[in-house]
Amino acid sequence: MKRLIQRAAALTAALCLAAACMAPVYAETANTEKEENVYGSLAGDGSVADIYIVNMFALDGKTEIRDYGAYSSVRNLTSEADISLDGDSVTVSAEAGTFYYQGNLKDAQLPWNISVAYMLDGKNVAADELAGANGHLASTARRSRTRPPTQA
Numbered sequence: 001m002k003r004l005i006q007r008a009a010a011l012t013a014a015l016c017l018a019a020a021c022m023a024p025v026y027a028e029t030a031n032t033e034k035e036e037n038v039y040g041s042l043a044g045d046g047s048v049a050d051i052y053i054v055n056m057f058a059l060d061g062k063t064e065i066r067d068y069g070a071y072s073s074v075r076n077l078t079s080e081a082d083i084s085l086d087g088d089s090v091t092v093s094a095e096a097g098t099f100y101y102q103g104n105l106k107d108a109q110l111p112w113n114i115s116v117a118y119m120l121d122g123k124n125v126a127a128d129e130l131a132g133a134n135g136h137l138a139s140t141a142r143r144s145r146t147r148p149p150t151q152a
Contacts, residue, residue, distance in 0.1 A: 036054070040110055055069075059097060079095070116141045
């Protein structure tokens, strides 16, 4: 039950984020189209556990990619090539084709406040108390918009 609730919360957050982030963007490398998908993981109560971005580049040939993001870490999802993070600058050498890398955001904030509450047999219950429990489960999810982030 707990696993189902966590998956449903994560899926909801991922769908909301994906819908908000569908515009293509470009990396520093000339004429290199880039797409970003933002994924968020939520705790059982709806609070943000972590947020990461999967960046995709469609490359016509071997390319030195220089990209930027406020990441705590990065991971090459396509090949064994080294990927480096220096401050907010990401660099990697990639072959022709589709290249993906994941950047884990330093500041895990969503543009929404999300809360999830659970009732088991009519009594309020914390998410971590639901594993192995039996009874009638009701859950309520609430979402409200946060202040837009200030632009630098």
